[in-house]
Amino acid sequence: xxxxFWKDPYMKECEAKVTSKMGPEIQLDQTVFFAFSGGQxxxxxxxxxxxxxxxxxxxxxxxxxxxxxxxxxxxxxVKVEIDWNHRHKLMRLHSAAxxxxxxxxxxxxxxxxxxxxxxxxxxxxRLDFATEKNxxxxxxxxxxxxxxxxxxxxxxxxxxxxEQPGRRLWEMHFDDKDILFPCGxxxxxxxxxxxQIKLKRKNIxxxxxxxxxxxx
Ligand SMILES: [Zn+2]
Numbered sequence: 001x002x003x004x005f006w007k008d009p010y011m012k013e014c015e016a017k018v019t020s021k022m023g024p025e026i027q028l029d030q031t032v033f034f035a036f037s038g039g040q041x042x043x044x045x046x047x048x049x050x051x052x053x054x055x056x057x058x059x060x061x062x063x064x065x066x067x068x069x070x071x072x073x074x075x076x077x078v079k080v081e082i083d084w085n086h087r088h089k090l091m092r093l094h095s096a097a098x099x100x101x102x103x104x105x106x107x108x109x110x111x112x113x114x115x116x117x118x119x120x121x122x123x124x125x126r127l128d129f130a131t132e133k134n135x136x137x138x139x140x141x142x143x144x145x146x147x148x149x150x151x152x153x154x155x156x157x158x159x160x161x162x163e164q165p166g167r168r169l170w171e172m173h174f175d176d177k178d179i180l181f182p183c184g185x186x187x188x189x190x191x192x193x194x195x196q197i198k199l200k201r202k203n204i205x206x207x208x209x210x211x212x213x214x215x216x
Contacts, residue, residue, distance in 0.1 A: 146197055
């Protein structure tokens with residue numbers, strides 16, 4: 001199945017052929033409709049005019065559970081449409097989450113292994129770190145730096161790792177720094193598109209801290 005949301009995350013709709021149908025569960029030959037993975041929420045939208053209740057990533061494919069058994073059948077061509085406002089917010093938040101993670105890593109001398117969870121939903125991104133440190137000591141500065149970067153023009157690239165096919169990378173360069181994260185989500189193409197953000201600390205138990213990112 002071709003993942004058009006990687007090729008062009010700005011595609012809001014596409015035509016696709018139904019490759020499998022079992023009751024309300026269908027699969028397609030290509031799609032713009034992202035399914036929950038890497039912490040990023042699934043898209044919302046319709047396939048062949050029927051609302052998608054759930055999008056489930058299965059190996060290299062995606063199974064869409066529709067609200068009802070559709071009239072269309074295997075082999076038919078259908079229109080796949082996503083809720084663009086919802087997706088675009090996820091793309092902005094997801095990109096912001098990478099910038100914030102990088103700045104936290106830098107401040108706290110951490111790397112990927114110290115992130116114990118991350119989740120991107122429509123109203124916020126949350127980043128969970130294994131640490132005894134207090135995020136309130138770094139939040140004002142990180143918020144300021146992130147908002148500077150999102151008011152400047154920094155290109156964001158998301159592409160397949162040439163050395164590891166199937167693995168996706170997210171890249172942004174600023175000042176003399178390079179941010180490079182493995183990530184299969186969908187992102188905006190420029191830091192300015194993120195807009196201003198706000199950070200908030202949440203204590204989630206001993207040895208764990210959460211930083212929440214929201215769009216202003
Ligand atoms: Zn990402």
